[in-house]
Amino acid sequence: MYRFMLTGLLALAIMITGVVQAGDEKPKTTKAYMKKAHAGAKSYLGMVKKAVEADNFKAAAKPMKGWASIAPHLAELKPSKGSEESWKEMTTKYADSVKALSKAVEDQDGDAAKKELKTIGGECRSCHTAHKGK
Ligand code: HEC
Numbered sequence: 001m002y003r004f005m006l007t008g009l010l011a012l013a014i015m016i017t018g019v020v021q022a023g024d025e026k027p028k029t030t031k032a033y034m035k036k037a038h039a040g041a042k043s044y045l046g047m048v049k050k051a052v053e054a055d056n057f058k059a060a061a062k063p064m065k066g067w068a069s070i071a072p073h074l075a076e077l078k079p080s081k082g083s084e085e086s087w088k089e090m091t092t093k094y095a096d097s098v099k100a101l102s103k104a105v106e107d108q109d110g111d112a113a114k115k116e117l118k119t120i121g122g123e124c125r126s127c128h129t130a131h132k133g134k
Contacts, residue, residue, distance in 0.1 A: 026070055030077045037067055038124065044070075048105065049117055057108040064105045071098035079131035090127045097123060 027033040038045045044067035051060035075091035097120045104112035 026073055027077075030074070030079055033070065033074055033077055037070065045120075048101070052105065052110065052113045052117065055110055057105055057110075060105045060113075064102050068098055068102040071095045081133060082131040086130055090123070090130065094120070094123050094127065 027036050035043070037043055040046055041050065044063045047063035048060050048067065051057070051063075072095045074094065075088060079087050097116055101113060101116035101120065104116055
């Protein structure tokens, strides 16, 4: 009996942890994703870019972690236009780039991080051309 209670308690603790983490992350629309990840100085991109340019990898670590955790989920959201295949391809490429950037930040490799930021910058434009708009 006691063991069952303990197991139940453990399951509850895991559930609560899961809820808290989920509440912090995962935007529900592409638009919300773009705002949180990319728009302005307070976005993940804004904070990571500023920190990387200042060679401050400690400051980059936290927003980078948040960004890397949501990037693979962009593929599950819907674009305003364009084909499904193209969306899948572009979101996959983008998620890979964010992952590479995350690794560079972790390694405190400024040159690699700047290179990945440039790659991601190019991906904004090509994806918007294909998938953003009415
Ligand atoms: C894989 C595709 C893709 C990539 C990569 C991408 N975007 Fe977007 N973005 C979109 C789509 C689709 C929309 C339109 C969303 C909508 O209207 O629902 C959008 C919209 C936006 C918006 C407008 C949000 C709003 O409030 O209406 C901003 C700002 C933006 N993106 C910034 C960026 C930046 C900066 C980057 C690169 C760092 C980027 N995006 C990379 C697909 C992408």
